[in-house]
Each structure stands twice: as C-alpha cells, then as structure tokens.
Amino acid sequence: MILVHTPNPKEVSAYLELFRAALPERHFTSLEQAELADVRHLVAWGLPDGLLARLPRLESLFALGAGVDKLLSRPDLPPGLPVYRLLDGGxxxxxxxxxxxxxxxxxxxxxxxxxxxxxxxxxxxxxxxxxxxxxxxxxxxxxxxxxxxxxxxxxxxxxxxxxxxxxxxxxxxxxxxxxxxxxxxxxxxxxxxxxxxxxxxxxxxxxxxxxxxxxxxxxxxxxxxxxxxxxxxxxxxxxxxxxxxxxxxxxxxxxxxxxxxxxxxxxxTPHIAAITLRQQAVEQIAAGLRRLAEGGEAEGRVERAQGY
The missing domain is CATH 3.40.50.720 (NAD(P)-binding Rossmann-like Domain)
Known part of the structure; x- marks a missing residue:
C-alpha cells in the first residue's frame, strides 16, 4: 500500500488520480482511507505530527519537493528510513x-x-x-x-x-x-x-x-x-x-x-520560483517505485549528512 498525503485534500485527490493512472497495478490511498499498518511507501509533503510512528511497515518516503530540510529536521523521522527527493519535477x-x-x-x-x-x-x-x-x-x-x-x-x-x-x-x-x-x-x-x-x-x-x-x-x-x-x-x-x-x-x-x-x-515574490508540477513529479516517483519493486534503487535518495 502506498500512502499519498499533503495538507490539501483536493491536491491529494489529484495526485491519487495521476498515480493510479501511472501505476494501475499498485494500491494508492489517502490518509483517511489507509490501513496504516499496511503502508509500505509514503509520498508526502507536510506530514502531520505522529503519522510516521503509526506506519510500522514503512520502507521509503518520497518527498513531493526538491528541498527536504524541514523533513530531515523532524525528530520522529526514523533514522534508517530511505528518503527520496524530487530531482526536477518540472x-x-x-x-x-x-x-x-x-x-x-x-x-x-x-x-x-x-x-x-x-x-x-x-x-x-x-x-x-x-x-x-x-x-x-x-x-x-x-x-x-x-x-x-x-x-x-x-x-x-x-x-x-x-x-x-x-x-x-x-x-x-x-x-x-x-x-x-x-x-x-x-x-x-x-x-x-x-x-x-x-x-x-x-x-x-x-x-x-x-x-x-x-x-x-x-x-x-x-x-x-x-x-x-x-x-x-x-x-x-x-x-x-x-x-x-x-x-x-x-x-x-x-x-x-x-x-x-x-x-x-x-x-x-512569494516562493514561486519553482513549484512542483504534479505530472512530472508523479512520473519521477512512479519510476522510483518501480525500481524499488524490482530490487533496485530509486533516483534522488537523500544523503542525510549532507542534507540533500
């Protein structure tokens, strides 16, 4: 199961539609509908407090952005969890x-x-x-x-x-x-x-x-x-x-x-120089999920010591 989450429910719905079209064989869901114990991958931007602790089988986290400084500073981020960032996403x-x-x-x-x-x-x-x-x-x-x-x-x-x-x-x-x-x-x-x-x-x-x-x-x-x-x-x-x-x-x-x-x-300008484009972000993350399913490595893995 792959959980997709952002603070905006309409944005989550748009992402779910794109992910399901890109990987119809995989099960994408929202926070409201997810069986948290079954979630293996998380695609997210803006995590609610306490969510990571409720995902015991989580294997990877894909950030819907290129900057991951706020994500890496979270005290509840499991130390060994692979984190992936967008390399471009438009x-x-x-x-x-x-x-x-x-x-x-x-x-x-x-x-x-x-x-x-x-x-x-x-x-x-x-x-x-x-x-x-x-x-x-x-x-x-x-x-x-x-x-x-x-x-x-x-x-x-x-x-x-x-x-x-x-x-x-x-x-x-x-x-x-x-x-x-x-x-x-x-x-x-x-x-x-x-x-x-x-x-x-x-x-x-x-x-x-x-x-x-x-x-x-x-x-x-x-x-x-x-x-x-x-x-x-x-x-x-x-x-x-x-x-x-x-x-x-x-x-x-x-x-x-x-x-x-x-x-x-x-x-x-109000932080608009480069905004994540959904289709391009979905394409990159979908490719990463395929590589992980095949036993490979996804692009964009974050080196935590370097911060990116």
Whole structure:
C-alpha cells in the first residue's frame, strides 16, 4: 500500500488520480482511507505530527519537493528510513525562467528604470550586451546546472559554485571557500539555488555579501536561511549591492511590516520560483517505485549528512 498525503485534500485527490493512472497495478490511498499498518511507501509533503510512528511497515518516503530540510529536521523521522527527493519535477525549467528574468532585467537596467519611474525621471542608460554581464550560480545540482546552461546559451559569461568540483561545458566551475569568494567578487549577478543544509545556512552573511562586486545584483531562490537579510538591507542602503530579487525568506510568509517589501531596489515574490508540477513529479516517483519493486534503487535518495 502506498500512502499519498499533503495538507490539501483536493491536491491529494489529484495526485491519487495521476498515480493510479501511472501505476494501475499498485494500491494508492489517502490518509483517511489507509490501513496504516499496511503502508509500505509514503509520498508526502507536510506530514502531520505522529503519522510516521503509526506506519510500522514503512520502507521509503518520497518527498513531493526538491528541498527536504524541514523533513530531515523532524525528530520522529526514523533514522534508517530511505528518503527520496524530487530531482526536477518540472522545477528546473521554472527556476531557469526565474533567473533569466532577473538577469535580463539587470542587463537592461529595468530595476533602475522602475526607480526612475517612481521619481518621474526620464533618463536613458547605455545598453549592455549579454556578453558584458557575468553571472554566478550558487549550486550546480540538477536545477542550478540547467540554469547555468541556459544562461550560457543566452550569451552570458557564467560561473558556478558547488561543494565539490563540477564540470559543465562553458561554465567556469568553482568550489570550496576560495571558489565562493572568487565567484562573489567577479559576478555582476549572483543567483543562489542552494538547498538548506548545515553547511549552507547563513552562507550569505554580511562578510560574504560585502565581497560582491559593487553594483551587483543578488537573486535568492534557494532557501531563506542562507541569507542574512539585515546585512543585505545594509548593503542595498549604501549602494554596494544595486538590487535584489528574492523568492525565499527566513520567515514565510514575509511579515507585512518587513522593510524588504517596501525597498525600491528589491523585488519580492512569494516562493514561486519553482513549484512542483504534479505530472512530472508523479512520473519521477512512479519510476522510483518501480525500481524499488524490482530490487533496485530509486533516483534522488537523500544523503542525510549532507542534507540533500
């Protein structure tokens, strides 16, 4: 038996329909209808407290998302339970669009023009070509690598940073502490798609943000706890960082009183840079369930020590 759960009953019904069509030979059910003692696999997002303890035969947990930091921090998560995350689920294309939007806006000075509009100013700025703009991607997993390749295709000069060395065609790949510093120092736009892990939390603190090239842009579509928001506001205030496009925050929803909402150099979006697409997510998870049934291993298994 395979239990599918999200906090939204309509979403559960939609997922059940797709899973039953993808794997008609398997038994998919909802929390309300499940015999919990018979559940072998769990597909979920947003687990209710106490549920895991009521699943004595559970063999695997598939997360309906790429980020699993909240799931891994649960005290009731069995230590030996295999956890699988989405490697894409339709998110790579969306994230690429989100980053492309920010980079193109920076290249064409749209953030400056919006501020000029608010001030009633009519002033043309010198144009720049994509080749005049260097973009640094923090995180070169499936999603970050897809964005880096797309930006190379668009004609930008692209660098990428990851924990371990990566090799992407026409992408200047960096790693380690010195590699991070170099990327920050040499990029006109820094786009972060890193997950939240013990190693990345607080990574973009005041010291690191101060290394960014004067007049650069920051895009954060990874996790909110990577970024020191107060340090960012200070560097925006003194003009060191020109603008920011932020999709994730330390507290979500972003409190209505937070100054990021009203800062003229900040574009705020409500955690929509890359949303799980049901059909693509079902296809990946269904393939993983088939592999497990055949005695193999599913893609996307989480290394708990690394946090992803």
């Amino acid at each position: 998110m790579a294309a969306q994230m690429t669009e989100y980053i492309r939007y920010g980079v193109l806006g920076y290249q064409r000075n749209m953030d400056i023009y919006r501020r000029q509009q608010a001030a009633g100013q009519w002033r043309m700025l010198a144009p720049r070509l994509p080749a005049d703009v260097s973009v640094g991607i923090l995180g070169l997993g499936e999603i970050g690598a897809a964005a880096a390749r797309a930006l190379v295709h668009d004609g930008y000069r692209v660098s990428g940073w990851s924990r371990s060395p990566k090799h992407l065609h026409h992408v200047h790949s960096l790693h380690g502490e010195s590699g991070l510093d170099k990327l920050l120092e040499t990029s006109d736009v820094v786009a972060c798609v890193l997950p939240s892990t013990p190693q990345t939390r607080g990574l973009l603190n005041g010291e690191k943000l101060s290394l960014m090239r004067p007049g650069a842009m920051l895009i954060n579509a990874g996790r909110g706890d990577l970024l020191d928001q107060d340090a960012l506001l200070a560097l925006l205030g003194n003009g060191h960082i020109r603008c920011a496009q932020l999709d994730v925050f330390a507290e979500e929803p972003l409190p209505a009183s937070h100054p990021l909402w009203r800062h003229p150099a900040v574009a705020v």
